[in-house]
Amino acid sequence: MELSTLIFASMLLPTLAMFTNLIFAKQSNLRDSITFAAALATFAVVVCIALKVGNVTSPKHVLFEVFPNVPIAFNVEPLGLLFGLVASGLWIVTHVYAIGYMRGNNESHHARFFGCFSGAIAAALGIAWSSNMFTLFLYYEILTISTYPLVVHKGTPEAIRGARTYLGILLGTSIALQLTAVIWTYAATNTLDFELGGILRDSTLSPTLVPVLLALYAFGIGKAALMPFHRWLPAAMVAPTPVSALLHAVAVVKAGVFTMLKVGIYIFGIDFLAETGSSEWLMWIAAYTIVASSVIAMQQDNLKKRLAYSTVSQLSYITLGMALATQMGALGGGLHIATHAMGKITLFMCAGAIYVATHKTEISQMTGLGRTMPITFMAFGVGALSIIGLPPLGGSWSKWYLMIGAADAHQQIMIAVLMISSLLNVAYLMPIIGRGFYRDDATNPYSGVREAPVFCWLPPAATAFGCLVLFFFAGRIIDFLMPITGIVP
Amino acid sequence: MATASEVHHTALTLTDHLPILQILIPFCTAPLIVFIGSKSLAWPMAFISSLLSLIIATTLLISVSDGSYISYKLGGWVPPVGIEYRVDATNAFILFLIAATATVVLPFALKSVNHEVPKRNHTLFYACFMLCITGLMGVVITGDAFNVFVFLEISSLSTYVLVSQGSHRDKRALTAAYNYLIMGTIGATFFVIGIGFLYMTTGTLNMADMADRLRGQGDNRTVQAAFAFIVVGMGLKAAMYPLHLWLPAAYKFAPSAVTTLLAATATKVAIYVIIRFMFTVFQPDYVFNTNILTWIIGPLAIFAMFAASLIAVFQTNFKRMLAYSSIAQIGYMMLGVAMFSTTGLTATLVHMFNHGITKAALFMGVGALMLRIGTTFYDRISGMGRAMPLTGAAIVIGGLSLIGVPGTAGFISKWMLVQAAFEQHLWWLALIIVASSLLAVIYVWRLVEVLYLQKPNSDVTLKEAPMLIVAPMWVAAIACLYFGLDTRFILDAAATAAEGLMAGSAGMAEFSTATSIAATDH
Numbered sequence A: 001m002e003l004s005t006l007i008f009a010s011m012l013l014p015t016l017a018m019f020t021n022l023i024f025a026k027q028s029n030l031r032d033s034i035t036f037a038a039a040l041a042t043f044a045v046v047v048c049i050a051l052k053v054g055n056v057t058s059p060k061h062v063l064f065e066v067f068p069n070v071p072i073a074f075n076v077e078p079l080g081l082l083f084g085l086v087a088s089g090l091w092i093v094t095h096v097y098a099i100g101y102m103r104g105n106n107e108s109h110h111a112r113f114f115g116c117f118s119g120a121i122a123a124a125l126g127i128a129w130s131s132n133m134f135t136l137f138l139y140y141e142i143l144t145i146s147t148y149p150l151v152v153h154k155g156t157p158e159a160i161r162g163a164r165t166y167l168g169i170l171l172g173t174s175i176a177l178q179l180t181a182v183i184w185t186y187a188a189t190n191t192l193d194f195e196l197g198g199i200l201r202d203s204t205l206s207p208t209l210v211p212v213l214l215a216l217y218a219f220g221i222g223k224a225a226l227m228p229f230h231r232w233l234p235a236a237m238v239a240p241t242p243v244s245a246l247l248h249a250v251a252v253v254k255a256g257v258f259t260m261l262k263v264g265i266y267i268f269g270i271d272f273l274a275e276t277g278s279s280e281w282l283m284w285i286a287a288y289t290i291v292a293s294s295v296i297a298m299q300q301d302n303l304k305k306r307l308a309y310s311t312v313s314q315l316s317y318i319t320l321g322m323a324l325a326t327q328m329g330a331l332g333g334g335l336h337i338a339t340h341a342m343g344k345i346t347l348f349m350c351a352g353a354i355y356v357a358t359h360k361t362e363i364s365q366m367t368g369l370g371r372t373m374p375i376t377f378m379a380f381g382v383g384a385l386s387i388i389g390l391p392p393l394g395g396s397w398s399k400w401y402l403m404i405g406a407a408d409a410h411q412q413i414m415i416a417v418l419m420i421s422s423l424l425n426v427a428y429l430m431p432i433i434g435r436g437f438y439r440d441d442a443t444n445p446y447s448g449v450r451e452a453p454v455f456c457w458l459p460p461a462a463t464a465f466g467c468l469v470l471f472f473f474a475g476r477i478i479d480f481l482m483p484i485t486g487i488v489p
Numbered sequence B: 001m002a003t004a005s006e007v008h009h010t011a012l013t014l015t016d017h018l019p020i021l022q023i024l025i026p027f028c029t030a031p032l033i034v035f036i037g038s039k040s041l042a043w044p045m046a047f048i049s050s051l052l053s054l055i056i057a058t059t060l061l062i063s064v065s066d067g068s069y070i071s072y073k074l075g076g077w078v079p080p081v082g083i084e085y086r087v088d089a090t091n092a093f094i095l096f097l098i099a100a101t102a103t104v105v106l107p108f109a110l111k112s113v114n115h116e117v118p119k120r121n122h123t124l125f126y127a128c129f130m131l132c133i134t135g136l137m138g139v140v141i142t143g144d145a146f147n148v149f150v151f152l153e154i155s156s157l158s159t160y161v162l163v164s165q166g167s168h169r170d171k172r173a174l175t176a177a178y179n180y181l182i183m184g185t186i187g188a189t190f191f192v193i194g195i196g197f198l199y200m201t202t203g204t205l206n207m208a209d210m211a212d213r214l215r216g217q218g219d220n221r222t223v224q225a226a227f228a229f230i231v232v233g234m235g236l237k238a239a240m241y242p243l244h245l246w247l248p249a250a251y252k253f254a255p256s257a258v259t260t261l262l263a264a265t266a267t268k269v270a271i272y273v274i275i276r277f278m279f280t281v282f283q284p285d286y287v288f289n290t291n292i293l294t295w296i297i298g299p300l301a302i303f304a305m306f307a308a309s310l311i312a313v314f315q316t317n318f319k320r321m322l323a324y325s326s327i328a329q330i331g332y333m334m335l336g337v338a339m340f341s342t343t344g345l346t347a348t349l350v351h352m353f354n355h356g357i358t359k360a361a362l363f364m365g366v367g368a369l370m371l372r373i374g375t376t377f378y379d380r381i382s383g384m385g386r387a388m389p390l391t392g393a394a395i396v397i398g399g400l401s402l403i404g405v406p407g408t409a410g411f412i413s414k415w416m417l418v419q420a421a422f423e424q425h426l427w428w429l430a431l432i433i434v435a436s437s438l439l440a441v442i443y444v445w446r447l448v449e450v451l452y453l454q455k456p457n458s459d460v461t462l463k464e465a466p467m468l469i470v471a472p473m474w475v476a477a478i479a480c481l482y483f484g485l486d487t488r489f490i491l492d493a494a495a496t497a498a499e500g501l502m503a504g505s506a507g508m509a510e511f512s513t514a515t516s517i518a519a520t521d522h
Helices: A003-023 A028-053 A078-104 A110-129 A133-151 A157-189 A207-220 A232-238 A241-268 A270-276 A280-298 A303-323 A327-358 A374-388 A395-408 A412-438 A454-485 B004-009 B014-036 B039-064 B089-116 B119-141 B145-168 B172-202 B207-214 B221-238 B247-253 B256-281 B284-290 B292-313 B318-338 B342-373 B389-403 B409-423 B427-453 B467-485 B488-502 B514-520
Strands: A061-067 A070-074 B070-073 B084-087
Touching: A003 A028, A003 A061, A003 A070, A003 A078, A003 A110, A028 A078, A028 A110, A061 B488, A070 A133, A078 A110, A078 A241, A078 A327, A078 A454, A110 A133, A110 A241, A133 A157, A133 A241, A157 A207, A157 A232, A157 B409, A157 B427, A207 A241, A207 A270, A207 A280, A232 A241, A232 A303, A241 A270, A241 A303, A241 A327, A280 A303, A280 A412, A303 A327, A303 A395, A303 A412, A327 A374, A327 A395, A327 A454, A374 A395, A374 A412, A374 A454, A395 A412, A395 A454, B014 B039, B014 B070, B014 B084, B014 B119, B039 B070, B039 B089, B039 B119, B084 B089, B084 B119, B084 B207, B089 B119, B089 B145, B089 B256, B089 B342, B089 B467, B089 B488, B119 B145, B119 B256, B145 B172, B145 B247, B145 B256, B172 B207, B172 B221, B172 B247, B207 B256, B221 B256, B221 B284, B221 B292, B247 B256, B247 B318, B256 B284, B256 B318, B256 B342, B256 B488, B284 B292, B292 B318, B292 B427, B318 B342, B318 B409, B318 B427, B342 B389, B342 B409, B342 B467, B342 B488, B389 B409, B389 B427, B389 B467, B409 B427, B409 B467, B409 B488
Parallel strands: none
Antiparallel strands: A061 A070, B070 B084
């Protein structure tokens, strides 16, 4: 099949799933099976693309031109392919999980929920295949709007408030800052194409303004949750857990950092950033976000809030990787997209499983639960260790490459920041497991093993296993991503 | 005097007479509706007539889209003695907007007007509707300054009548129409005084001729006074901040179909006249030297963008909120003019069109809610997004376009405006433009929450609006999405028009070249 057919098929399948959800709103089994088939097919299509293209950058498929020299266009390149694989692969797992969660929890409006969910996946794949900043921005906004109904799903005053923060920050930063940056780039270069080595080098932009433009991008990409625009992520935790799992550990936040990497690598260019030193300030902001949000995470008793702040911290690893402006940093950032996604989705799905089984949301109530739900808590433990970055789990490699990147940039302080962050991760993740397994609670009403429904514990167990697999495949992913550094293997 | 060759030119082929047919068809339909006097025939006649207008407008637009122009001499009298209709890229574009809006609004009006206007007034209502369209198109198509005033009065007088038709539902429509009448008349009077001054100085009423004779008259006090009177007079009609006071009440109390037509076309036509006079009659250089753009129009536009948006945020009535948002959007259009560049003018023209279709979709949504609930206060329309899914979705699409979310028409105009700011290295202005659109996020999202997240009122008919209302609304909503992606038609037409305008009267006589743009582009 033609590559363009595959690209469009990968975006069309989730879009169709969105409509079948709305059409078969009443027949729940049929509806969920069709969506499951669509998820499988989407992943298969993305895998086909991966096998067909490999890690080269494919030519552009131009749909039509919107502004002079700015078309809606798609192509495949290693970073986008990695993001596409992660998003579509984890959609399958999350869909299974979401069926279990939504039914086990008696949530309402299933059709709208799964419909918007599929729409969000289509938008995430659109982001992955975008071959210029304009197309990416278009899908970036579609992703924001299609996830709003998911965040506000419960319709409670708390959900409405949370969703308001969510939409306000994401739409606000993207329209006020990112759009300005995009148009400025266009005015300065007369193109918005992603090109290896960047497009700004030969532009009319004066060197003093390069950091300003970078700031507009860095803060404008609100989905990357760089402080002080991180508030939307904890606010979005009012959404049902499958949403938090896929969208706020994988699709939405990863779309943010993916955009950040794309901007760093293909708009500015790593070498250009390194030569001008324009990204040095961003490094410090990212470092601050890493440490500060870890500290905030320690103080959260609500499990999902704690995970949310942990995500804020981990996302800034990737921003840091870009801001280091070294090849190893960029590679580490790219790898972290995959490893963090796998680890964090495990944690979120475990949190949801605990909620479905016991309706507990606060960590202080979870004493002794590990004995009641051993599989869930073991999966949680594996995910946590991967986030912390201990071998033999995937997370250790991305942290390793980021540290090498920091060393290459002669930023010893950044190595220290990454280490401190690991320690903080230990401090806020391990007590949850310790409390679950090693402390007994006389008031625990459950005796014996009482797991959540199988649809709720199997997916996190699978992704926990995935964390382990990633440890052994990290080298492959690094080789795969190598072209984005400009080094020809 | 018609020479032999011109007589030959105005031979009786239909295509040669398109410019006059554009005006004559709706103009003759209006009295015909009254004479026939049948309530059931009034609507079909109006619809057929507006459909014909749309076909003519489309043909005209296609034939001038290459940058050429069509000059039609009324009765074969050569200008400047006779009246000339002149169609170029700029006004063909606006003609198309007016005709298209009328054609989309009329099917919507069938049900909506039945509901909001008493049956006995229907023939007169549709007659006025046709007269209003005639006036608006006449203002746009004519190349004669006094003729602009004549058509302006035709459209204004019929508009006052149309607005007052809301009195069946709410008596305050009468005061709204009266207010509009007073303000509109002051505006028109100022405008005609301006024309009088120009006639005094130049002795001609033909715009192209006037432009020629005004050359080098920059220091003439009479010309300066004329300029001031024309800008203020048309500013009143365009609801340019702070001359907007008539607009919210007129929009709110007029029947929904009338509001839709006015919001999509009337203010745009006034802006067109301002642009036409500034750039074609007075010449870009003259306008630039008066500094009015930098010191008056520009700052007021920015002020409108923020002040009117802020007021819109605090409204509790959907229709009134849209009215204030219109004032803010007119600010965007004037800002594009104030930037005084080809890109800026393109942004203005594109926004005139895009905002037209956006507001058409939204006001038809208002009409649908009106039909089912009878009012558009937020506490009464709460939860209606679920009861009326099609209306709700169309309103959301219109709202997104109002914000300027990518993939919608509103985004294209915002992009052009910001790009125009960057071209002149006014990065602070770019930030102001995007910051003001954040206010739109607030007022649109407040509405979305009302429609979807609040509990529905139990005492209202929870039914989707009839297809005749929903279909035109969706035509406009889909246009919002379509023109947000496929920009070929709209950007090309607007860019051609803007280039012509920036070239001044040279752009009127023959089409400008790239070099003349470079010369006037600051």
